[in-house]
Every structure is written in C-alpha cells, then in structure tokens.
Amino acid sequence: MLRFPEKFYFGSASSATQSEGSFEGDGKGKDIWDQWFESEPEKFYGEVGPNKTTAMYKNYKEDIKLLKQTGHNSFRTSISWARLFPKGYGDVNEEAVKYYKDYFQRLKENDIEPFVNLFHFDMPMELQKIGGWENRKVVDYYREYAKTCFELFGDIVKRWFTFNEPIVHVECGYLNQYHYPMKVDAKLAVQVGYHTALASAYAIKEFKESKIDGKIGIVLNLSPAYPRSNNNEDLKAAEIAESFQNKSFLDPAIKGEFNELLVSLIKKHDLMPEYDREDLEIIKENTVDFLGVNYYQPVRVKAKEHLPNPNAPFLPTYYFDLYDMPGKKMNKYRGWEIYEKGIYDIALNIKNEYDNIEWMITENGMGVQDEDRFKKDGIIEDDYRIDFFKGHLKWLHKGIEEGSNCIGYHIWTPIDCWSWLNAYKNKYGLIELDLETQERTIKKSGYWFKQLSDNKGFEL
C-alpha cells in the first residue's frame, strides 16, 4: 500500500468559465470568451461555447454531493471577475456575492476545503476593450477585485490563488494566436507577462494587509524541459526553454525577482517592458505562501538546427527546437506525452531550488476523445485514467518521501467540462456529463478516487 500523509488534500479543479455555464444572467458581465464565441463560433470545437457547460451555477448544490461521493476533501474553482464586477470595476454584483458565498460555505459544510483562484484566463470584456493586461490600469482594477474577494469571502476561504497558468494568456493571447486577442507581438507579450506578475504581487500585498488568516499562492503549469542529449548545445537549449516555460513566473512568485537569463534575452531582443522601480519592490516583498503546480507533460528540446532569421518575429522557440523523442509514452487518446517521473523531478526541483516551499499538484489528468466508446453497462470504464493517476502518484510519493513539501493532489477535473477552443473534444472528468440532458454519471475512476482519498493511498 502506498500511503500519503494523514492530512493530504485529495480533490480536483475546475474554473468559473468552464463550469458555470452562462454568458450573462443574474447580472454577470461578459468576459473575452463569451464575446469571442458570440462573434466567431467557428473557432470553437463543434461550435460549442462556454454557455454550454456543466452549469454548476445552477447545479452546484447537487454537484457538491457528487464531489463527496467521489472522495473530495478539497476542490479548486475560480471566481468569475466579470460576474462579481460586470464591468471589471465599479459596482459589485450582489447576486454573484450571494452565489459564491453559498457555494464556498456549502463546500465547507461538506468538509471540502475550497481553494479559490482569482483569474483563469477570463478577462472581463469591458477591460479587454482598454487593452486587458496590456494596460497598467488593469493591474489596479485587478488589485481592487482581489481585495474585494478577500473582504467578501475571506472568512470562509482559507486557500487562495492569484492566477492559473499565467504564461498561457501571455503565449496564447500574444504569441501563438490560440486565445483572444490573438495578437503576435513579442513586446506586448512581455508587457502582459510583466503586468501579470505585478498584479499577482499586489493581490498578495492586499491579502497580507487584510490580515485574514489563510494562505495565498499561484498556480503554474510546469513542464520540465529535457534536452535531447548531454551535448552543450542541447543543454543550453533546455536551459533557455526552462527559463521561458517555468522560471518566467516561478522566480518572481517565489524568489521575488525575474529570472536573469530570461531578462538578458529580453534585453538582447529589445523587448523590455515599461516598468517602475517601485513595482520591483512590490514583487520582491510579496511572494507566495505556497505553490500550485499543473503538470500534464514535459517539453523535450534540442539545439536549433538552423539559425533563425534575425528578422523573424521573436518566439520562445527562437533558441531551441522541439524534440520528438522516439519511443516516448503517449496518451494516444489526446496526443500528449505521458511521463510520470516528471512529477518527481518537479517535486525535487521545488525542494532544492525553491526553498522547499509548500506546494501541491493543482491539475494532473488524462484527456480522452470519444470516451463513450469505453462505456459498459452505462458506466465509463476508464482504467487508462486510473493507471495514469497511479503512475503519477507513485512518483509524487517518492518525491514526498525524499522530503518535498507536497500537501495535495488535485486532478483535472470533477465533471467533464468545456475547455476553451477545444470545447468538449477531450474529456477529463471523474464524472461523465451528458451535455443535452445535463445528467451526471460517475465513471470507474470516480469510484477509484474515492477509495484513494478514503485510504489516503492505494494498493500497488
């Protein structure tokens, strides 16, 4: 039997846009996803938008029962900024206050610790109109929003996150055109990244000044960068990939300063953002209490085969090529690599390089296309997902045994949910969702997860 510490968080994560299921209603303002889907539905898989999802806004009371039945002692979701502040600033929407208070309170009453995240890719549309994270003023609006959340919900919520995967809205919104506003502009990308790191530090400052008890962290998607070989060129490529992919937000969040290698490359390409010296003090003084890590797959890299054209637009891959390692294990139902040991490498890296800060897995999961084909007698028999969890948990356990300060394991996601451009292409849930009837059915992995959580471990 592989046993985890007695006090270990077992649960899952979702986000407001991906679970609440409405554009508007009860005073919610639009965010970029609502607006974008309305104007270009063809960009979204199956032309399905965020209005058609788990509808937890209506069903949360029933869904909390399902969380219980699948062994959750904790659960992460996010607050929709545009639901709380329809314009992103100004008057608070009282309906939203009622909803989130009741939602978080009910989680507590069911012994499910709420972990609440403030921003999961969902910029209020009114603020995007003035540039979103490009605009320094939005940092102030976010700070006000964070402060309001601590005042409103701080007596119930004891675990907070400032952002989910901040590098995603930088890369996808400003470099590779996966998210709105679909720009390709390295200078703006750096400015957006800088404003996000600053906004996170300001939220932490507000949290500390509020004196509510609890902890505040950030959720980062860490993908260890492994080189093709131990040649100097490949090692250098991996070092640069690490600084873009992982250290860009890890370093300011935990060490209070930006990664030196990253800054030197940004300077070299003349991409330095506009900043104030005082901002750097804010970042230095307001680091996280704990860290959330989303781990899905590593990144494998090699030295560049051809020197980039100096006039080509700057992208992180300017300095390395992706390496398609022969024989790597794949999730053939989603197309992502499965490398369980990556979770152990992350655990030891946090221990050795980041002060052994308290941390937890905030997302790990297996997306599967056309999952209906695995249904037997009305239940999805997702043994592949159970194996995926076991493989990662074994390595996580080893990391903990070697002293890494990991306090929990949250999978993505409780109920099959809508996912950005991919909509319902990949299913990750412990619980199946019938989108038309809204019926929920626990999958085999959901029952397994309950055993895992009840026993604080599993039979090898």
Ligand code: BG6
């Ligand atoms: C994570 C995000 O990176 O990946 C989630 O935090 C997202 O919001 C999840 O849904 C799965 O992504 P996909 O594209 O496989 O559906």
